[in-house]
Amino acid sequence: MITIFFALLLVATLLCLAFEVLPKAVLSLTVAGISLFAAAAWGVFGGQAHGGGHHIPAPVQLIEWPTLGVIIGSSIFVEIASRSGIFTWSAIRLLKVSGGDPWRLLLLLGCLTLVFSAFLNNVTAMIIIGSLTVVACKRLELEARPYLLVEAFLTNVGGLLTLISSLPNIILGQKAGITFVEFFLVAAPYCVIASAVTLWMARKRFGIVPLTDKAAREEARQRVMEFDEWETVEDRGFFKASWFVTAGVVILFALQSYLPVFKSEDLGLQFVAFLGATVMLLLRPKAVGDALRKVEWSLVFFFVGLFILIGVCGDEKVGVLREMGRGVTWLIDHTGMFSSAILVWVTGILSGLTDNVPLAAMLSKMFDPATTSPDIWWAAIIGGNLGGNITPIGSAAVVVGVTLMKREGIKISFVGFIKVAAPFAVAQLVIGSLYVMLLRAIL
Amino acid sequence: MSRERELDEFGSIFQRAVVPTIEVEKIELGEIVVLHDFSDRGPACVAAADELRHRFGSRVSHRFLLRDQDAAFEADAREKLASAGASDGEIVHGDPAAHVAQLAETDRPALIIASAPLQAHESSAAAVVAGRFIDALLVATPIPTLLMRSAWRGSVFERILAKIPGGRPDLIEQFSFAFALCRPGGQLRLLHIVDEERLKRLAEVLEITPEIDTAEGTKGVAAAAERRMEQLLRGAVRTGRGAGFHADSDIRVGDPFEILPNEVLDSTLLILGSQGSHAEFLESRAYELMNRIPNLPVLAL
Numbered sequence: 230m231i232t233i234f235f236a237l238l239l240v241a242t243l244l245c246l247a248f249e250v251l252p253k254a255v256l257s258l259t260v261a262g263i264s265l266f267a268a269a270a271w272g273v274f275g276g277q278a279h280g281g282g283h284h285i286p287a288p289v290q291l292i293e294w295p296t297l298g299v300i301i302g303s304s305i306f307v308e309i310a311s312r313s314g315i316f317t318w319s320a321i322r323l324l325k326v327s328g329g330d331p332w333r334l335l336l337l338l339g340c341l342t343l344v345f346s347a348f349l350n351n352v353t354a355m356i357i358i359g360s361l362t363v364v365a366c367k368r369l370e371l372e373a374r375p376y377l378l379v380e381a382f383l384t385n386v387g388g389l390l391t392l393i394s395s396l397p398n399i400i401l402g403q404k405a406g407i408t409f410v411e412f413f414l415v416a417a418p419y420c421v422i423a424s425a426v427t428l429w430m431a432r433k434r435f436g437i438v439p440l441t442d443k444a445a446r447e448e449a450r451q452r453v454m455e456f457d458e459w460e461t462v463e464d465r466g467f468f469k470a471s472w473f474v475t476a477g478v479v480i481l482f483a484l485q486s487y488l489p490v491f492k493s494e495d496l497g498l499q500f501v502a503f504l505g506a507t508v509m510l511l512l513r514p515k516a517v518g519d520a521l522r523k524v525e526w527s528l529v530f531f532f533v534g535l536f537i538l539i540g541v542c543g544d545e546k547v548g549v550l551r552e553m554g555r556g557v558t559w560l561i562d563h564t565g566m567f568s569s570a571i572l573v574w575v576t577g578i579l580s581g582l583t584d585n586v587p588l589a590a591m592l593s594k595m596f597d598p599a600t601t602s603p604d605i606w607w608a609a610i611i612g613g614n615l616g617g618n619i620t621p622i623g624s625a626a627v628v629v630g631v632t633l634m635k636r637e638g639i640k641i642s643f644v645g646f647i648k649v650a651a652p653f654a655v656a657q658l659v660i661g662s663l664y665v666m667l668l669r670a671i672l
Numbered sequence: 673m674s675r676e677r678e679l680d681e682f683g684s685i686f687q688r689a690v691v692p693t694i695e696v697e698k699i700e701l702g703e704i705v706v707l708h709d710f711s712d713r714g715p716a717c718v719a720a721a722d723e724l725r726h727r728f729g730s731r732v733s734h735r736f737l738l739r740d741q742d743a744a745f746e747a748d749a750r751e752k753l754a755s756a757g758a759s760d761g762e763i764v765h766g767d768p769a770a771h772v773a774q775l776a777e778t779d780r781p782a783l784i785i786a787s788a789p790l791q792a793h794e795s796s797a798a799a800v801v802a803g804r805f806i807d808a809l810l811v812a813t814p815i816p817t818l819l820m821r822s823a824w825r826g827s828v829f830e831r832i833l834a835k836i837p838g839g840r841p842d843l844i845e846q847f848s849f850a851f852a853l854c855r856p857g858g859q860l861r862l863l864h865i866v867d868e869e870r871l872k873r874l875a876e877v878l879e880i881t882p883e884i885d886t887a888e889g890t891k892g893v894a895a896a897a898e899r900r901m902e903q904l905l906r907g908a909v910r911t912g913r914g915a916g917f918h919a920d921s922d923i924r925v926g927d928p929f930e931i932l933p934n935e936v937l938d939s940t941l942l943i944l945g946s947q948g949s950h951a952e953f954l955e956s957r958a959y960e961l962m963n964r965i966p967n968l969p970v971l972a973l
Binding site for chain 1 (some may be wrong): 675676678679682683685686687688689690691692693797910
């Protein structure tokens with residue numbers, strides 16, 4: 230009875246998320262409240278909620294604090310760093326390197342999307358690059374649609390590049406015990422291949438070719454040279470300092486699991502994220518109010534509610550995730566060498582239909598780090614990231630891309646988007662499937 | 673912050689980063705004519721001419737205009753020219769106005785430097801009528817004229833304030849002179865003043881065009897002009913950055929007669945445009961403005 234109740238609650242939550250019945254944070258906190266009350270009434274928490282001789286309330290135990298720490302710390306860090314102009318400055322520099330050639334522009338904006346979405350959240354990356362794309366395309370008299378679509382598709386690929394690039398990575402990667410460097414080494418080859426294929430497909434699909442006429446090349450070059458990257462930088466001292474701090478934070482993220490003290494379980498990646506945020510705040514102490522306001526608190530509270538719901542569903546007495554885990558285990562056991570490839574598609578399609586965060590949270594509770602093979606974790610990570618490319622509402626970055634198109638008067642319907650996006654999403658998932666099968670063989 | 677607002681914010685950041693390249697003309701000061709009046713401003717005229725000669729390789733000629741023959745006065749004038757550092761200067765006889773016309777039509781120097789106002793002399797054969805000659809000079813010739821209006825010490829090209837007119841054909845000329853004259857390591861300030869009086873006049877014009885909403889029309893034209901000017905000034909500042917001096921720009925809204933005197937402060941030179949026509953300089957607000965700011969050297973373009 231208790232299992233059925235919570236299973237229904239979980240399904241209803243996922244459906245509500247898919248159809249955006251309520252704001253995500255409101256929905257998840259409501260559901261968390263219901264699940265806590267029901268669990269307490271059924272005596273689920275009896276005798277569990279104690280630690281170190283002190284009573285720790287169940288909700289506190291159920292929340293994945295390290296994940297929240299990484300999200301909040303990174304948000305503050307990125308918010309202040311972006312004020313320095315390092316991202317806008319880099320974006321314009323790269324635009325100028327393209328010389329205004331449509332094909333080189335696509336290549337470089339694609340690469341930039343990959344890098345930005347690896348270090349920023351995907352939405353911020355898409356907002357920065359998409360905004361530049363719109364202005365640049367106007368200057369160069371190019372159609373913005375292909376560029377915005379490719380960027381939206383690549384934000385989700387770039388979201389795979391590092392352990393902190395996306396929420397599913399943080400949730401699943403931390404649970405699987407994958408370090409920052411390990412994550413990058415495994416993910417980077419996939420990202421490079423998937424990006425190259427995406428760009429090649431875009432060239433074919435949208436007919437984006439290099440300029441061959443010398444006069445046209447020169448005119449395009451002059452038009453992009455009218456961009457002045459320094460116009461986006463208000464304080465050069467702060468700008469330089471931000472580069473140093475950003476580089477330092479990336480290095481610390483990379484080395485955290487190897488450095489003494491930093492590798493302590495009591496610190497972890499969240500400590501590095503907060504360290505970066507604190508240093509940036511010391512550089513710009515007056516920005517503290519704005520920076521804290523710009524943390525996506527609705528996302529944080531969405532997580533809080535979600536962790537409680539998933540935590541309760543994962544409890545032995547409730548057994549929802551245990552039963553779902555059995556189903557997944559059965560699937561894995563009966564599909565042999567194709568198990569991880571199939572999991573890429575299952576998670577990909579599910580994350581295209583509903584939010585990929587609860588999916589990742591559920592999978593992280595279903596899989597046992599001690600017994601789950603690495604390719605299964607990677608299948609869940611890759612599928613969870615890429616599913617967002619299937620529909621125009623599949624991921625927040627794609628939504629931003631579509632919004633920018635609408636603002637520019639570019640009409641694209643739901644079905645029209647799927648027609649364009651599906652080949653790209655399928656190609657990325659096919660490559661992902663082959664890649665996890667390869668990982669199965671070598672890891 | 674909502675995504676829409678973030679999109680607006682970054683959109684405007686990148687829009688702002690588009691800075692038009694200002695193609696300034698290369699200014700060559702092949703010949704410079706210095707008109708003397710033997711006042712205490714003389715050495716400043718000579719110093720400015722010398723600096724330009726050194727920087728531009730110009731030929732500099734010094735002249736004193738004398739209406740009538742007067743041997744005694746002429747001898748005195750030669751002595752004064754020599755003591756002003758212009759011993760090779762010449763005394764030109766005849767009608768000063770005719771000489772200015774000749775300067776404009778035949779000699780066509782790249783720049784005239786004049787001690788201003790050219791003072792009257794006590795001699796009966798006095799060269800020119802005080803002040804009025806400068807007016808005649810400015811009316812008669814489209815040649816850029818540097819008016820030394822005080823016994824200036826130091827380089828006049830150290831801290832330049834250029835009052836940039838709005839959307840006129842001589843805009844580029846103004847940028848070009850400002851960039852050419854500013855010393856390496858110097859400061860150039862480009863100032864555009866949105867003249868409220870002019871906007872009112874525009875509103876009056878719009879009033880007789882019923883198809884245009886007067887208030888909106890004025891606002892729209894003013895806003896568009898301001899945006900364009902802001903871009904042009906940023907483009908000019910960007911060009912200036914590469915030219916070895918510090919450049920900045922500002923747009924102010926209000927009455928130029930109130931704003932400009934407060935802006936010149938520590939400037940060593942004010943560059944004023946003739947609002948499109950040099951011949952109209954005397955009737956232009958630029959000329960009135962110049963007279964509101966005494967002593968500061970002015971380059972009238």
